Amino acid sequence: MTHPHLSRRSVMALGGAVLATGGTGLLLPARAAGLAPTPSMRGGSNNYRPGAPIVDRIGGGGFWMTGTVRRAGDGAPLPGQRIQIWAHTTEGHERDPQSHGATLTDANGEFRLEMPQIVPAFGQPHGHLAYDSGDFETVFLRPVMASSKDQTLAAHFVLKPV
Amino acid sequence: MIWAVVTAVLAVPLVAAAFSPLLAWRDPIYILAGFAGVLSMGLLVLQPLLAGRDLPGLTPLESRHWHRWVGVTLVIAILIHVAGLWVTSPPDVVDALLFVSPTPFSAWGVVAMWAALAAATLGIYRQRLALRFRVWRLSHTGLATVTIIGSVVHAMLIEGTMEIMTKTALCALAVLAAARTLIRLRVWDIRRRS
Numbered sequence: 001m002t003h004p005h006l007s008r009r010s011v012m013a014l015g016g017a018v019l020a021t022g023g024t025g026l027l028l029p030a031r032a033a034g035l036a037p038t039p040s041m042r043g044g045s046n047n048y049r050p051g052a053p054i055v056d057r058i059g060g061g062g063f064w065m066t067g068t069v070r071r072a073g074d075g076a077p078l079p080g081q082r083i084q085i086w087a088h089t090t091e092g093h094e095r096d097p098q099s100h101g102a103t104l105t106d107a108n109g110e111f112r113l114e115m116p117q118i119v120p121a122f123g124q125p126h127g128h129l130a131y132d133s134g135d136f137e138t139v140f141l142r143p144v145m146a147s148s149k150d151q152t153l154a155a156h157f158v159l160k161p162v
Numbered sequence: 163m164i165w166a167v168v169t170a171v172l173a174v175p176l177v178a179a180a181f182s183p184l185l186a187w188r189d190p191i192y193i194l195a196g197f198a199g200v201l202s203m204g205l206l207v208l209q210p211l212l213a214g215r216d217l218p219g220l221t222p223l224e225s226r227h228w229h230r231w232v233g234v235t236l237v238i239a240i241l242i243h244v245a246g247l248w249v250t251s252p253p254d255v256v257d258a259l260l261f262v263s264p265t266p267f268s269a270w271g272v273v274a275m276w277a278a279l280a281a282a283t284l285g286i287y288r289q290r291l292a293l294r295f296r297v298w299r300l301s302h303t304g305l306a307t308v309t310i311i312g313s314v315v316h317a318m319l320i321e322g323t324m325e326i327m328t329k330t331a332l333c334a335l336a337v338l339a340a341a342r343t344l345i346r347l348r349v350w351d352i353r354r355r356s
Contacts, residue, residue, distance in 0.1 A: 042257070121251075123320040
């Protein structure tokens with residue numbers, strides 16, 4: 001009697017946990033009236049190192065971190081914004097200085113930075129991004145790759161002026 | 163024969179994990195933490211079988227002694243697992259322990275850890291607690307069940323060094339071993355023996 005009960009419980013628990021993960025990913029879309037600012041994600045600032053240098057490429061490259069930066073409310077693209085990026089890659093742990101770098105958004109508010117391949121660490125293949133330059137409120141993101149074989153990952157910022 | 167199976171249950175997932183490509187990009191302390199976790203899953207298969215005196219060739223007393231020592235090993239392995247992860251990335255472990263981690267498997271793992279430590283504490287203080295045996299046993303097995311379910315969900319949700327087939331098999335065995343012992347001992351029956 002107890003055995004099917006136990007199995008069902010663990011299956012339900014697993015399913016619930018998976019749904020919960022999906023839920024966190026669905027929190028991003030903006031509300032209809034004015035573009036809402038992107039909230040920082042849980043764990044986004046973990047292993048952050050302030051003042052990562054602006055670089056052409058982090059390490060040997062081969063993987064692309066991409067995204068956009070826009071202003072809350074009207075959604076205007078924000079050029080020249082400094083975005084810091086770090087992750088556990090084939091070339092180092094999140095905490096290692098060589099795993100960190102920064103780039104600037106172009107005229108369209110888009111950024112692209114080549115970096116080493118992100119590999120799963122602490123259970124998920126994920127990256128970290130920060131906006132921390134002071135003109136807008138600080139935001140830390142922690143996007144998760146759909147597959148650890150992906151060679152690109154995107155993250156989008158909607159920033160709120162301070 | 164049964165001991166060959168027991169050895170395989172412990173060793174095969176460890177060997178499979180040793181071939182993980184992720185190891186190439188990890189520091190030794192992180193690798194050690196991961197393997198302590200893999201070993202813990204294997205020990206979770208063994209513990210219910212020892213508690214149920216299900217392994218042939220062991221007297222009930224030997225079975226209980228083994229249960230005790232495997233329990234001690236399990237607690238040490240859990241502490242190495244958490245400490246190794248802490249050294250590798252302190253903020254991620256702090257988030258997990260405070261239940262604010264972005265990864266749902268962290269909470270399952272932390273719940274399993276506390277349940278395991280509580281079950282071990284009940285084991286150590288069984289005499290001094292002076293609980294009626296069946297009440298003590300239900301408490302201990304209840305915590306052990308939380309440990310096993312928590313650990314299985316924790317492991318299955320993680321993309322890590324464990325190879326997926328051996329991980330799934332190990333988790334299934336842990337659940338089956340626990341269910342078998344719970345049913346065989348009828349742990350929910352806490353009436354006094356007439």
